[in-house]
Amino acid sequence: MSALLEVDSLVRHYPVRIPGGLFGQPATLRAVDGVSFAVSPGKTLGLVGESGCGKSTTAKLVLGLLPPTAGAVRFEGGHVPARRNAEWRALRQRMQMVYQDPLGALDRRLPVVAQVMEPLTVFKIGTPAERREKARDLMAAVGLTPHLFERFPHELSGGQRQRVVLARALILEPSLLVCDEPISALDVSIQAQVINLLLDLQDRFGVAFLFISHDLKVVRQVSHEVAVMYLGRIVEQGEPEKLFHEPAHPYTKALVSAIPSPWRQEGYERIVLQGDPPNPVQVPSGCAFHPRCAYATAACREVRPVLADIGDGRKAACHLLSPIASA
Numbered sequence: 001m002s003a004l005l006e007v008d009s010l011v012r013h014y015p016v017r018i019p020g021g022l023f024g025q026p027a028t029l030r031a032v033d034g035v036s037f038a039v040s041p042g043k044t045l046g047l048v049g050e051s052g053c054g055k056s057t058t059a060k061l062v063l064g065l066l067p068p069t070a071g072a073v074r075f076e077g078g079h080v081p082a083r084r085n086a087e088w089r090a091l092r093q094r095m096q097m098v099y100q101d102p103l104g105a106l107d108r109r110l111p112v113v114a115q116v117m118e119p120l121t122v123f124k125i126g127t128p129a130e131r132r133e134k135a136r137d138l139m140a141a142v143g144l145t146p147h148l149f150e151r152f153p154h155e156l157s158g159g160q161r162q163r164v165v166l167a168r169a170l171i172l173e174p175s176l177l178v179c180d181e182p183i184s185a186l187d188v189s190i191q192a193q194v195i196n197l198l199l200d201l202q203d204r205f206g207v208a209f210l211f212i213s214h215d216l217k218v219v220r221q222v223s224h225e226v227a228v229m230y231l232g233r234i235v236e237q238g239e240p241e242k243l244f245h246e247p248a249h250p251y252t253k254a255l256v257s258a259i260p261s262p263w264r265q266e267g268y269e270r271i272v273l274q275g276d277p278p279n280p281v282q283v284p285s286g287c288a289f290h291p292r293c294a295y296a297t298a299a300c301r302e303v304r305p306v307l308a309d310i311g312d313g314r315k316a317a318c319h320l321l322s323p324i325a326s327a
């Protein structure tokens with residue numbers, strides 16, 4: 001099956017200044033540092049990692065909301081333009097974003113049904129009556145009852161607002177939804193409902209997801225493939241069950257061990273990572289994970305591992321798992 005979305009060696013660096021001298025020293029913030037992956041039609045790739053690892057920047061690069069420093073994004077066989085031109089706007093009909101905070105994503109002054117039909121108005125699709133009917137159908141499909149359609153966002157619960165956001169994202173019939181932490185702002189009690197809704201929508205509409213989350217157990221539930229990011233790079237990738245049952249990379253092992261019981265895999269004691277949280281301005285030499293890795297050797301401090309096949313359809317970037325080859 002050919003890929004719907006192909007991300008090839010994507011890089012996003014920012015010039016910054018760090019303390020030192022009168023005006024500070026020039027430095028580079030490596031938000032995304034050579035990320036490659038593919039998403040098949042109707043499937044879900046889960047992108048997981050700690051806060052600040054580059055997941056959300058990757059999402060913006062995929063959607064063309066940020067220009068890459070290097071690398072390319074192909075969607076439905078064509079390049080995603082680096083500039084917001086007419087071609088980019090046409091492409092955005094087919095790839096939509098679901099944000100973390102549904103209240104922030106909605107206009108507090110408009111009834112929610114008007115917001116769901118708004119993309120049809122922007123792209124001049126259908127008559128006003130047809131737009132309203134399609135919006136109402138889709139709102140029903142995401143589990144909203146008709147008495148909520150004319151309400152304002154602040155009159156709805158967090159879960160209902162996220163359903164509105166999903167209905168609006170789906171109204172242009174996209175083939176890809178980029179979901180950036182779509183349930184982390186919701187109460188735990190309704191997170192499971194929204195996850196089940198996402199799975200149901202994928203079944204019914206055949207839409208693919210790039211699902212971004214820091215929550216490994218959620219990513220495991222929704223993904224056909226999982227990529228683990230650390231400091232702007234993918235360090236392990238594979239099918240969720242294999243990755244969760246036998247994590248290969250030391251960082252993935254630590255993430256899996258941190259899943260709270262009763263979801264944690266049996267036999268995994270908690271691994272508490274040592275050292276400071278990652279700083280994308282001062283990326284350590286060699287393997288970026290080496291200051292926090294219990295298995296680090298001298299070679300790990302000097303040679304950056306590449307993401308390589310480790311068998312069983314999986315990839316990892318670790319000298320313990322594949323012969324040393326510098327990136």
Ligand code: SF4
Pocket residue numbers: 249250251287288289290293294295296297300305317318319320
């Ligand atoms: Fe640890 Fe070395 Fe593997 Fe990096 S390359 S994860 S430091 S063992």
